[in-house]
Amino acid sequence: MRPFATHLLTFFVTASTFCAPQSHAQAAAAKSAATSVTYVGFDNNEYPGEAALPVLHRHLAFAGYWLNNPPGEKHNSWQGKRDVLLRNGFGFIVLANGRLEAEIKKSKRTGVTPAALGAKDAEDAVAAAKREHFPTHTIIFLDQEEGGRLTADQSAYFFAWTEEVARSSYFPGAYASGQPVNDAPGKTITTIQDIRERVAAQHLHEIAMWVYQDACPPANGCTMQPPPLSASGTPDVTAWQYAQSPRRREITASCSKTYASDGNCYAPELPKFTLDLSVSSSADPSHGR
Numbered sequence: 629m630r631p632f633a634t635h636l637l638t639f640f641v642t643a644s645t646f647c648a649p650q651s652h653a654q655a656a657a658a659k660s661a662a663t664s665v666t667y668v669g670f671d672n673n674e675y676p677g678e679a680a681l682p683v684l685h686r687h688l689a690f691a692g693y694w695l696n697n698p699p700g701e702k703h704n705s706w707q708g709k710r711d712v713l714l715r716n717g718f719g720f721i722v723l724a725n726g727r728l729e730a731e732i733k734k735s736k737r738t739g740v741t742p743a744a745l746g747a748k749d750a751e752d753a754v755a756a757a758k759r760e761h762f763p764t765h766t767i768i769f770l771d772q773e774e775g776g777r778l779t780a781d782q783s784a785y786f787f788a789w790t791e792e793v794a795r796s797s798y799f800p801g802a803y804a805s806g807q808p809v810n811d812a813p814g815k816t817i818t819t820i821q822d823i824r825e826r827v828a829a830q831h832l833h834e835i836a837m838w839v840y841q842d843a844c845p846p847a848n849g850c851t852m853q854p855p856p857l858s859a860s861g862t863p864d865v866t867a868w869q870y871a872q873s874p875r876r877r878e879i880t881a882s883c884s885k886t887y888a889s890d891g892n893c894y895a896p897e898l899p900k901f902t903l904d905l906s907v908s909s910s911a912d913p914s915h916g917r
Contacts, residue, residue: 676895695722742782790832
């Protein structure tokens with residue numbers, strides 16, 4: 629997964645110590661961080677197929693697992709695959725595809741408010757997580773594809789979704805941008821900064837964060853040896869997506885040689901399977917086992 633595009637023996641790498649906040653949503657991540665061990669995982673809009681799982685598991689610890697149709701897709705090939713992924717040793721980072729601003733506005737014109745749409749989508753995500761047999765307290769990450777400061781409609785949708793999930797037996801998370809963008813003269817903002825400021829100001833439920841920031845640096849490109857989690861530029865995150873397929877050429881020039889000539893990141897031993905790569909202090913970032 630990536631903005632407007634697609635996106636397991638456990639692979640260990642040494643990283644600097646990462647101190648996550650002690651909370652229900654991130655307690656396991658903090659425990660793993662205390663050992664200075666990180667894990668690499670992947671996500672892709674398409675399920676790789678059962679035959680590919682043992683190969684992927686030689687290099688990767690966890691998999692992105694879609695609860696609904698991924699961005700731009702008309703079907704969800706991950707549905708019903710949790711048990712086979714478990715048998716192959718994978719942890720999970722569980723995803724629910726959110727709405728683009730244009731979709732929210734379109735729904736608004738039909739009389740469905742952004743907040744009502746967000747709450748309904750959250751109910752659907754919780755129901756899907758139950759159908760897929762994810763245990764209680766699993767973190768469900770809302771895929772917030774568009775970066776920068778949230779608009780009023782995006783904010784109403786987003787926080788209706790996270791608050792509705794928080795009222796369920798699951799925990800809310802967000803996959804959101806850590807890429808700074810211009811916000812005011814001489815100032816920048818990231819989507820995660822904006823979300824956290826709103827959570828604090830409105831006394832909302834805590835949201836676990838999966839940051840995407842593939843700019844090189846701080847990212848180092850398509851590699852199984854990721855930068856330390858603490859280098860993402862966004863503190864206290866559950867995971868950091870540091871490589872995307874295809875790469876965003878305007879921000880990845882210095883690590884372009886780590887990607888294939890077509891700009892994609894391919895799985896080791898599976899030269900036709902593109903993926904996005906993330907690093908986490910947990911082999912099961914959503915606690916979905």
